[in-house]
Amino acid sequence: MKPPPFEYHAPSTPEQAVRLLAELEDAKVLAGGQSLIPLLNFRLARPAHLVDINGLSELDRVYERDGGVAVGATVRQTDAERRPLLSERCPLVPLALRHVAHRVVRNRGTVCGSVAHADPAAELCAALLALDGHVVARSVRGERLIRAADLFVGSFETALEPDELVTETWFPAHAPGDVALVEESRRHGDFAMAGVARAGRRLALFGVAPTPVLADAEDPTRDLHPSGDLESSPEFKLHLVRVLVGRAA
Amino acid sequence: MIVNGVERPRPGSARRLLSDYLRHDLGLTGTHVGCEHGVCGCCTVLLDGRPVRSCLMLGVQAEGHQVTTIEGLAPSNEALHPVQQAFKECHGLQCGFCTPGFVLAIAGLLAENPSPSEQEIEEGIAGNLCRCTGYASIRRAVSRAAELSGGSRPE
Numbered sequence: 001m002k003p004p005p006f007e008y009h010a011p012s013t014p015e016q017a018v019r020l021l022a023e024l025e026d027a028k029v030l031a032g033g034q035s036l037i038p039l040l041n042f043r044l045a046r047p048a049h050l051v052d053i054n055g056l057s058e059l060d061r062v063y064e065r066d067g068g069v070a071v072g073a074t075v076r077q078t079d080a081e082r083r084p085l086l087s088e089r090c091p092l093v094p095l096a097l098r099h100v101a102h103r104v105v106r107n108r109g110t111v112c113g114s115v116a117h118a119d120p121a122a123e124l125c126a127a128l129l130a131l132d133g134h135v136v137a138r139s140v141r142g143e144r145l146i147r148a149a150d151l152f153v154g155s156f157e158t159a160l161e162p163d164e165l166v167t168e169t170w171f172p173a174h175a176p177g178d179v180a181l182v183e184e185s186r187r188h189g190d191f192a193m194a195g196v197a198r199a200g201r202r203l204a205l206f207g208v209a210p211t212p213v214l215a216d217a218e219d220p221t222r223d224l225h226p227s228g229d230l231e232s233s234p235e236f237k238l239h240l241v242r243v244l245v246g247r248a249a
Numbered sequence: 250m251i252v253n254g255v256e257r258p259r260p261g262s263a264r265r266l267l268s269d270y271l272r273h274d275l276g277l278t279g280t281h282v283g284c285e286h287g288v289c290g291c292c293t294v295l296l297d298g299r300p301v302r303s304c305l306m307l308g309v310q311a312e313g314h315q316v317t318t319i320e321g322l323a324p325s326n327e328a329l330h331p332v333q334q335a336f337k338e339c340h341g342l343q344c345g346f347c348t349p350g351f352v353l354a355i356a357g358l359l360a361e362n363p364s365p366s367e368q369e370i371e372e373g374i375a376g377n378l379c380r381c382t383g384y385a386s387i388r389r390a391v392s393r394a395a396e397l398s399g400g401s402r403p404e
Contacts, residue, residue, distance in 0.1 A: 001285040008263030008309060030307075037305045038286040041266075050263075054310060078299075102376025104293055104300045104354055188375045 003040035010052045014138060014167055017053055021163040022140040024049040029165055031073060031113035034105050059167055062086060068133065068172040069093075073165065077106035077114070090171040092131060092179040092199055096123040099181060102189040112166045118151075118158045118211070119191070123181060124169075125152060126197040126206035129214065133171045137164040145170075152211035174199055180248040183207070184240050186231050193232040194240035196220075198248040208237050220245040250311045252277070253321025260308035268292040270308030271318055279319035279349050283378070290377030293350040293357075294318050300357035319349035322356060331397035332356045332390070341390035343381035351377050355391050363400030365391070 009024075011017040021027055028047035030036055031054070039045040053059070059072035062083045069090045071080055080086055081097040093111075100106055100114065100123055114124045115135060128135075129148040137144050137160055151158050160166065183195030183206070192207040196215075203215045208226040216222060226237040250257055252275060260270045268285070271277045271294070283289035285304045292303040295317035303316075322330045332352045335341065342348040351374065358365060358373035365373060370391045379387060395401065 002266065002269070003264040003307075005264055008307070010309075033307075033310075034287060034302075034305055037266075037307070041285050041304070052307075052310065101287075102290075103358070103373060104290065104302060104376045105287060105305075107299045107357075108296075108301045108305065188372070 001041050003037070004043055004046045006040075006047055007049045008052065009049060010055050012055045012057075014056055014059065014165065017051055017056060018139050018163065018165055020049075020051050021165060024051070027051050027162070029053055029113075029116070031116075032076065032109035033113075034101065034109040035113070035117045035119065053165065064089065065170070068170050070136075070168045070170045071111045072168050073110065073112040075111055077109045077111055078103065080111050081106065086171075088176075089173040090131075091176045092127050092174065092181060092197065093124075093171055095179060095181045096127040096197060099123045099183055099192070099195075105189075112169050115151075115169050116158060116160060116166045118156050120155050120210055120212070121191040121195070121207040122212075123183065123192070123195060123197065123206065126195065126204040126212035127181065127199075128169065128171065129212045130197040130199040130202045130204035131172050131174065132199075132202070133169065135166045136168045136170065137161075138167045139164045143167070148212075149214075155210035157210075182244050182247045184244065194226075194237050194244060196241070196244040196248040203245060203248065205241055208241055215241075215245070217245060217249070250314055250316060252316045253318060259312055263307060263309050265308040266304055267294070267306040267308045267311055267316070268303040270311075271303060271316070274308075277318050277320050281346055281349055283346070283350075288378070289347070289350070290354060291347050291350040293353045293377065295353055295357055298357070298360060300354045317353070319352060322352065330356060332359070332394040335390040335394035335397055336387075339386050339390040339393050341383065341387045343379075343383050347377060347379045347381075351379070351387060355394060358391070359395055359398055359400065363398060364395055365400075 027049035030050045030052045060074045061072045134147045180198040183192035195206045197204045228234045281291040283291035294303045
């Protein structure tokens with residue numbers, strides 16, 4: 001239950017960070033560490049290098065652009081939750097954040113880290129998909145935008161290249177009354193067995209497929225084949241999706 | 250980094266978790282290690298005043314920050330912190346293993362929100378496990394601590 005050996009790097013600018021990611025073999029970005037450090041402790045991840053981006057203070061910002069709000073790579077979830085800019089312009093984001101683990105974890109965890117980690121049960125990934133937002137991925141080759149629909153390619157798998165750093169996540173602005181985020185978990189703060197993020201008429205399901213998936217409100221379980229686990233069978237997950245889509249309406 | 254008001258050297262190894270650095274290198278064994286993957290909350294410490302899991306941070310990441318452990322919470326050797334006093338009065342602990350984590354999580358909660366509602370108390374302590382299941386007394390201790398610190402008890 002201790003991290004395996006690695007070499008630690010603490011750049012202070014995004015330029016230095018992406019250079020390190022380009023030069024080092026088998027490097028992993030360390031942001032809030034609330035998923036990566038458990039993976040290290042369990043020895044499920046054994047990267048040769050950790051590039052700690054917590055010192056990239058210029059990415060600690062939340063600002064408006066292009067009709068939405070961008071959240072920088074080092075913004076903690078707790079801080080994002082309390083930003084008036086997000087609650088006024090992108091209320092689905094703080095709504096989703098309140099379901100992410102517990103307060104003490106959100107004090108350290110970051111919005112961009114959760115998106116880049118791409119847990120199938122992650123609320124923020126589903127919210128990003130429901131809103132049709134994107135991330136900005138930066139490398140020594142430059143920057144590119146990756147839309148949520150193209151970002152999540154598998155369970156804990158994204159379209160990011162190993163040398164790319166998510167510098168910000170962008171959420172389109174939306175009306176406050178027309179969003180919902182509902183989920184069901186065995187205990188408060190646990191990973192959801194199933195959940196629904198709704199932005200207007202767009203529904204994104206989470207916890208029921210390898211990635212968040214868009215669903216049709218009329219027939220939300222169509223083409224859905226969730227795998228069961230200790231907490232919920234596939235049939236139960238399908239049942240939860242039907243109930244939760246009703247609640248999110 | 251500053252731990253409980255004392256300047257401390259950088260951990261020798263980057264893979265040293267903050268929890269292990271506090272316990273093994275500094276001898277501050279009041280920080281308890283339960284699960285080492287962020288579930289139990291026993292290792293909670295304050296980082297610049299905010300509660301965090303010390304098992305989910307590398308010691309080197311605390312460089313340049315203020316860390317408060319249970320050993321550094323009381324204002325003096327004679328006085329208890331309001332949360333500690335409330336735990337004592339309300340029997341908020343049984344075996345005591347989870348107590349340091351609870352106390353620091355609650356101290357962080359009350360620092361931000363001096364008069365939490367019942368629901369905010371529930372949410373505030375939801376990230377900490379008490380295997381003696383003494384949650385009812387712990388909840389009472391949070392209300393009492395709010396009162397002792399000058400906030401109000403939930404209705």
